[in-house]
Amino acid sequence: MTKQPFYITTAISYVNAPPHIGHAYEVIGADVMARFKRLDGFDVYFLTGTDEHGQKVQKMAQSKDKTPQAFCDEIAATFQDMADYLNISNDQFIRTTQESHKETSRSVWEKLTAAGDIYLNKYAGWYSVRDEAYYGEDEMTTREDGKKICTATGTEVEWIEEESYFFKLSAYEQKLLDLYESQPDFIQPSFRRNEVTSFVKQGLKDLSISRTSFDWGIKVPGDEKHVMYVWVDALINYISALGYPADKDGLMKKYWPCDVHLIGKDIVRFHAVYWPAILMSLGLPLPKRVFGHGFLLTGGNKMSKSVGNVISPRALVDKFGADSSRYALMREVTFGQDGDISWPLMTARINAELANNIGNLVQRTLSQINKNCDGKVPQPGILEDVDHALLTHTGQEMLINVRGEFEKLQFSRALEEIVRAANAANAYIDEQAPWTLKKTDPARMQTVLYVLAETIRNLGLILQPFVPVAAYKILDQVGVAPDQRDFVYIGAQHALQPATPLPKPEGVFPRIVEEEAEAAQEKTA
RNA sequence: GGCGGGGUAGCUCAGCGGUAGAGCAGAGGAAUCAUAAUCCUUUGGUCGGGGGUUCAAAUCCCUCCCUCGCUACCA
Numbered sequence: 321m322t323k324q325p326f327y328i329t330t331a332i333s334y335v336n337a338p339p340h341i342g343h344a345y346e347v348i349g350a351d352v353m354a355r356f357k358r359l360d361g362f363d364v365y366f367l368t369g370t371d372e373h374g375q376k377v378q379k380m381a382q383s384k385d386k387t388p389q390a391f392c393d394e395i396a397a398t399f400q401d402m403a404d405y406l407n408i409s410n411d412q413f414i415r416t417t418q419e420s421h422k423e424t425s426r427s428v429w430e431k432l433t434a435a436g437d438i439y440l441n442k443y444a445g446w447y448s449v450r451d452e453a454y455y456g457e458d459e460m461t462t463r464e465d466g467k468k469i470c471t472a473t474g475t476e477v478e479w480i481e482e483e484s485y486f487f488k489l490s491a492y493e494q495k496l497l498d499l500y501e502s503q504p505d506f507i508q509p510s511f512r513r514n515e516v517t518s519f520v521k522q523g524l525k526d527l528s529i530s531r532t533s534f535d536w537g538i539k540v541p542g543d544e545k546h547v548m549y550v551w552v553d554a555l556i557n558y559i560s561a562l563g564y565p566a567d568k569d570g571l572m573k574k575y576w577p578c579d580v581h582l583i584g585k586d587i588v589r590f591h592a593v594y595w596p597a598i599l600m601s602l603g604l605p606l607p608k609r610v611f612g613h614g615f616l617l618t619g620g621n622k623m624s625k626s627v628g629n630v631i632s633p634r635a636l637v638d639k640f641g642a643d644s645s646r647y648a649l650m651r652e653v654t655f656g657q658d659g660d661i662s663w664p665l666m667t668a669r670i671n672a673e674l675a676n677n678i679g680n681l682v683q684r685t686l687s688q689i690n691k692n693c694d695g696k697v698p699q700p701g702i703l704e705d706v707d708h709a710l711l712t713h714t715g716q717e718m719l720i721n722v723r724g725e726f727e728k729l730q731f732s733r734a735l736e737e738i739v740r741a742a743n744a745a746n747a748y749i750d751e752q753a754p755w756t757l758k759k760t761d762p763a764r765m766q767t768v769l770y771v772l773a774e775t776i777r778n779l780g781l782i783l784q785p786f787v788p789v790a791a792y793k794i795l796d797q798v799g800v801a802p803d804q805r806d807f808v809y810i811g812a813q814h815a816l817q818p819a820t821p822l823p824k825p826e827g828v829f830p831r832i833v834e835e836e837a838e839a840a841q842e843k844t845a
Numbered sequence: 846g847g848c849g850g851g852g853u854a855g856c857u858c859a860g861c862g863g864u865a866g867a868g869c870a871g872a873g874g875a876a877u878c879a880u881a882a883u884c885c886u887u888u889g890g891u892c893g894g895g896g897g898u899u900c901a902a903a904u905c906c907c908u909c910c911c912u913c914g915c916u917a918c919c920a
Contacts, residue, residue, distance in 0.1 A: 334920055336919095336920075371920080374919080374920065375919075375920090376919060376920060377920095443918085445918090453919055454918075454919090456917085456918095489917095511849065511850055511914080511915095512914095512915090514848080514849055514850085514915085515848085515849065515850095515914075515915045515916085516915085518847090518848055518849075518915075518916075519848095519915070519916070519917075521848095522916070522917090524917085525917070525918085527917085527918065528918055529918090549918075550919090550920070551918080551920080554920090585914085586920090587920085588915095589915090589917070590920095593917085594917095594918095652857090654857095654858080657850095658913085658914095659857095660857080665856095665857090668869075668870090669869090671880095672868090672869070675880060675882080676880075676882050676883080677882090677883090679880060679882085680879055680880055680882045680883070681879085681882095681883085682879095683878095683879055683880060683882085684878050684879035684880090684882080684883080685878085685879085686879095687878070687879060688878050688879080691878085692878090736867095736868085739868090746882095746883055746884070747883085747884060747885090749878080749879095749883080749884090750875090750876070750883060750884040750885085751884080753876080753877095753878085754878070755876095755877075755878040755879095756876095756878095758878085827880055828880095829880080830880070831880055831882085
């Protein structure tokens with residue numbers, strides 16, 4: 321049976337600065353989803369990467385006295401490094417400065433032109449030379465001397481007309497509205513769909529898609545004084561990565577259309593309006609889903625360097641490790657909404673759920689098996705109702721519930737489900753008290769410990785997408801073979817074989833113990 | 846201004862017409878296998894204000910207040 325394909329992407333990150341926590345959050349979300357789908361029997365392709373063109377990058381490079389490419393190489397490396405230390409399982413890391421992407425972009429441009437959707441005209445507007453930006457009427461005020469200035473920066477603006485290519489976005493207004501109507505899940509969460517719909521209903525203007533004021537970009541075929549507007553270039557990454565249009569490796573045929581574009585809420589419009597319009601013009605099928613996640617806040621505020629409340633991905637992993645960091649971010653915040661994170665919140669969550677609940681469950685069970693069952697999977701007797709109840713809850717039932725949450729990208733809810741299962745196992749162990757059975761009914765003790773080992777196997781399996789390394793350790797400790805770790809192995813039909821020898825148990829989720837220095841740091845935060 | 850979220854226990858949030866819920870935090874107890882972890886019980890809310898519909902409203906309608914987002918071409 322051939323596996324069903326599943327294509328998931330993050331946004332590509334703009335390389336004007338090294339990664340911050342938001343980048344980490346997004347790529348972790350995508351990774352958790354990708355890993356889940358792989359384990360659930362899908363043929364997954366997971367793409368992430370960097371967006372490297374545009375005026376901002378050119379300026380940044382200049383100010384650091386570097387060539388744009390050298391500058392990009394440097395920053396892109398920090399993103400690749402982050403993917404590494406966060407344990408991200410992407411299949412490709414695309415960079416928009418790579419030759420294959422440029423080729424695709426030029427080819428797309430030619431196709432859009434051939435489709436009659438690109439034309440040359442003038443872009444006109446109020447421009448601030450100092451800010452190198454155009455401003456709308458609502459962003460400007462008139463000074464006493466009668467000159468218009470930008471309200472925010474206070475710089476003078478002048479009326480500028482610049483030659484530019486345009487994309488006939490206006491021609492797609494009705495088609496886009498039809499799309500949102502006929503495919504209500506196209507934009508998620510649903511309140512984002514409302515925003516986009518009302519935006520499109522206001523009427524779409526054609527989109528200026530080339531620039532002549534700088535040259536760090538992909539040159540427009542046949543008119544090299546223009547470079548493509550970075551957003552057009554950036555969006556194309558989702559298909560250039562698959563080899564469009566040549567499709568030498570058949571990736572396009574296999575994985576397109578994309579199942580989920582996972583992006584930040586700030587760029588929903590680009591993905592829900594511009595991108596489908598471009599695809600329509602190319603005659604390509606549209607992505608199934610665009611999911612805009614929220615932002616991470618701390619103390620209800622945006623993180624900012626000047627306030628000094630920034631939590632960097634590197635610092636996070638240094639303190640908690642990759643697994644626990646992934647867990648904390650996925651658990652603490654409802655995906656799709658903004659969420660508050662802080663060191664104390666994350667520490668509390670990791671300790672309560674990973675260390676105390678799940679970690680300690682594994683430890684207390686395995687150490688009893690190690691001491692009392694000769695270090696082998698115990699031999700169960702006849703299972704009682706309580707045993708069946710726990711196994712059902714933590715087996716198929718948990719998988720079905722977790723899968724349901726993944727369909728909605730509700731990672732936090734999925735984890736809640738898993739924690740609840742571990743909780744039930746802790747209640748079971750207390751109620752059954754195998755340490756007492758050891759003296760009164762050793763056979764029953766074996767059964768109880770077997771049921772617990774089996775529960776731990778199920779938990780280890782379902783935890784893999786979130787905490788891959790620790791989950792692997794758990795599965796190793798209950799003697800699950802590496803090729804028996806897909807979700808089809810969850811549940812009774814693939815239960816542990818009694819008498820399988822087990823390695824000596826060791827802790828998987830260490831408690832975070834606050835040191836004085838950290839406590840002091842938190843006081844100031 | 847227009848459109849759309851949200852305002853529920855100390856904290857984070859669920860419920861969205863039928864006697865106020867979960868987790869965490871707080872209090873009391875049990876147990877001792879375990880990462881002093883676990884388990885049980887429990888305190889705590891006039892569900893933003895006001896009005897209306899209904900036998901019945903956190904839940905529907907109106908209105909007001911607060912808060913957040915969107916309202917195009919830096920990315």
